[in-house]
Amino acid sequence: MENNINLPRNNKKRIVIIGAGFAGLKLARKLSGSPYQVVVIDKQNFHQFQPLFYQVAASGIEPSSISFPVRKIFQTHSNLHFRNTELLSVDTDHQYVITGAGEIHYDYLVLANGVNTNYFGSDKLEKNSLPMKSTAEAINLRNRILSSFEKANLTEDPKEQAKLMSVVIVGGGPTGVELAGAIAEMRRYVLPKDYPELDFSKMKICLYEAAPRVLNGMSDNAGQKALQYLAKLGVEVHLNMRIEDYDDDKVSLSDGQSLYARNLIWTAGVSGQQTKGLATELYVRGNRLAVDQYNHVIGFENVFAIGDACFMEGDESYPNGHPQVAQVAIQQALNLARNLKANNTWKAFRYTDKGSLATIGRNMAVADLPAFKFSGVFAWFLWLFVHLMAIVGVKNRFFVFVNWAQSYFSRDQSLRILISPYRKK
Numbered sequence: 001m002e003n004n005i006n007l008p009r010n011n012k013k014r015i016v017i018i019g020a021g022f023a024g025l026k027l028a029r030k031l032s033g034s035p036y037q038v039v040v041i042d043k044q045n046f047h048q049f050q051p052l053f054y055q056v057a058a059s060g061i062e063p064s065s066i067s068f069p070v071r072k073i074f075q076t077h078s079n080l081h082f083r084n085t086e087l088l089s090v091d092t093d094h095q096y097v098i099t100g101a102g103e104i105h106y107d108y109l110v111l112a113n114g115v116n117t118n119y120f121g122s123d124k125l126e127k128n129s130l131p132m133k134s135t136a137e138a139i140n141l142r143n144r145i146l147s148s149f150e151k152a153n154l155t156e157d158p159k160e161q162a163k164l165m166s167v168v169i170v171g172g173g174p175t176g177v178e179l180a181g182a183i184a185e186m187r188r189y190v191l192p193k194d195y196p197e198l199d200f201s202k203m204k205i206c207l208y209e210a211a212p213r214v215l216n217g218m219s220d221n222a223g224q225k226a227l228q229y230l231a232k233l234g235v236e237v238h239l240n241m242r243i244e245d246y247d248d249d250k251v252s253l254s255d256g257q258s259l260y261a262r263n264l265i266w267t268a269g270v271s272g273q274q275t276k277g278l279a280t281e282l283y284v285r286g287n288r289l290a291v292d293q294y295n296h297v298i299g300f301e302n303v304f305a306i307g308d309a310c311f312m313e314g315d316e317s318y319p320n321g322h323p324q325v326a327q328v329a330i331q332q333a334l335n336l337a338r339n340l341k342a343n344n345t346w347k348a349f350r351y352t353d354k355g356s357l358a359t360i361g362r363n364m365a366v367a368d369l370p371a372f373k374f375s376g377v378f379a380w381f382l383w384l385f386v387h388l389m390a391i392v393g394v395k396n397r398f399f400v401f402v403n404w405a406q407s408y409f410s411r412d413q414s415l416r417i418l419i420s421p422y423r424k425k
């Protein structure tokens, strides 16, 4: 099988990487200058920095500041190639992938295609709630929140106003907690100035979590502290509570009660995506692809999975799989790049946990570092520093820094712009 998507033909072995997220991009960059032809395929033409999606949704930073065109990164690397198309299926017998643009042969295939939002089988939640798993979805969220306030300002019906202003967030992980905090800060500092005619005592921000605590992957201390911070910001947190249904603005809860909100944001979980051509038995817990300690997909010598998409078997320290975070994705990419370049001595992957951080609001963050755990203003500055340094591109870092500094001193978010195609009513 030859490729038919206009790739240079030479005698280099070809590594096809699916996904230009944290894992795929790091792997490609590390293989720059290697004897391989490296082809990265992504359905988007940019790398996105997911940890700051919630700030895009809360009008804090521009989407372009956390997105970076893959082609710009590859400009100076002659053995790296990018194709903007979608993986459809894999033929492991004949070593090729089928994409939306055509077939491409591989010598090595690396699946770094991440995960999708998990609605736990509920079609209504999928149709009616707002996810936040891509830059486009974060922009959509920003539009929805802003347009709801515009609509609330156009009605005199108090019930309709309360419904439009209220926000329900499902999932008490870092994403849900950070987003709840950011919207609560908008309610405190920004929205009342923009909409002086609205009564903000009607605006509820509710966070629902099925588990008995928030920030499940972090220490008890961090979970407790986050609850205190959320209470300080006026977020109503409901633990041990599931959302059963959401239709026609009605949120039905597992205790039989219900409430009304126009915007329900779903951050309650993720699930891997099965690729046609790979046996379903290879997908294990969380629909992640089972891999060995070298990231080989079980049973294959030349097919790998890295990052959120994979579940590593045989690591006794992580019997439930590694956490689905950027550091795991990056470290697996580094290890695989090293192995692919080493030829003979392959090294098993070992995760080095550098700690976890979550921010709830201005001067309020929690930090679980390997040596010690702390919270408050120092944790917040550490969060700012770590996230700023992790963003791809000096220009993006600069713009995010300027935005943060501006909103810190002015207590304002300058990006409350509703950009969507105008539709005649």
Ligand SMILES: Cc1cc2nc3c(=O)[nH]c(=O)nc-3n(C[C@H](O)[C@H](O)[C@H](O)COP(=O)(O)OP(=O)(O)OC[C@H]3O[C@@H](n4cnc5c(N)ncnc54)[C@H](O)[C@@H]3O)c2cc1C
Pocket: 018, 019, 020, 021, 022, 023, 024, 041, 042, 043, 044, 046, 047, 048, 050, 051, 052, 053, 054, 085, 086, 087, 088, 112, 113, 114, 115, 132, 133, 174, 175, 306, 307, 308, 309, 324, 325, 326, 327, 329
């Ligand atoms: C809102 C949010 C906040 C987060 N906050 C943090 C945080 O604070 N700290 C942290 O460590 N982690 C955080 N994470 C998790 C972190 O973003 C992931 O662990 C990380 O992105 C995983 O990297 P990856 O390369 O495996 O997948 P991704 O970064 O998701 O990349 C997958 C790529 O594959 C592409 N793709 C998918 N399917 C296809 C297909 N069929 N064809 C072609 N391309 C495809 C996608 O477009 C994407 O570019 C957060 C995640 C979210 C959603």
